[in-house]
């Protein structure tokens with residue numbers, strides 16, 4: 299393993315010596331998916347998780363979300379065990395999972411209703427504000443079926459941000475978007491992230507996306523952290539950055555490690 303990362307301050311999320319095994323029904327034994335993972339995500343830090351399909355990225359997010367229990371090891375999110383930190387965690391998936399019987403505004407409010415963190419009187423104001431942040435204010439009264447995939451993901455983003463969680467877990471949130479829409483949504487996402495500075499753990503198969511968005515890129519391989527790289531490019535990062543030799547070289551390095 300090579301580690302180029304600086305030592306982050308303790309906040310956000312900490313993982314110590316995490317192992318996750320699932321029962322393997324074919325052998326009657328177990329399948330070790332994560333082994334001996336140590337990872338710190340500082341407050342306000344943006345970490346991209348990359349690696350081959352099946353290497354355990356989603357499992358790691360699920361552990362942080364308190365959905366999968368570690369077989370062994372210690373995990374804290376916002377200073378708490380994940381199951382106790384639910385109201386401080388926002389989880390966003392590749393598919394938006396908007397409720398079809400609620401408008402865009404109603405969907406953003408719904409996230410806050412579920413977590414019961416935000417008083418009823420504040421929900422509408424906050425939902426409206428976050429919809430506007432992702433340029434969806436005009437569509438507040440529209441139903442999910444009236445929205446494009448990009449618009450739906452923007453509503454899902456607003457729903458996640460509106461909870462104002464300390465830690466955002468994102469599983470390929472922009473994978474279903476076309477390249478043009480993805481670039482706009484990246485810009486909107488970074489805009490909110492830079493003003494709120496929440497911790498983000500972001501799973502992606504798109505290495506350009508990882509290097510454009512993240513402070514650190516963590517590569518999982520065979521259930522372990524194989525690389526932990528501090529992304530050396532200053533912000534704001536322009537679309538042209540990805541054409542520079544430095545960017546291409548780092549991208550190539552990651553591809554070589556993955557395949």
Ligand SMILES: Nc1ncnc2c1ncn2[C@@H]1O[C@H](COP(=O)(O)OP(=O)(O)OP(=O)(O)O)[C@@H](O)[C@H]1O
Pocket residue numbers: 320321331349350351352353354355356357358
């Ligand atoms: N609840 C579960 N029970 C049993 N096995 C599981 C469970 N969840 C995940 N796995 C197994 O753990 C391994 C890692 O899965 P995971 O979804 O974490 O990988 P991934 O890196 O996110 O993959 P992809 O990039 O394809 O989404 C896979 O072999 C998967 O079948």
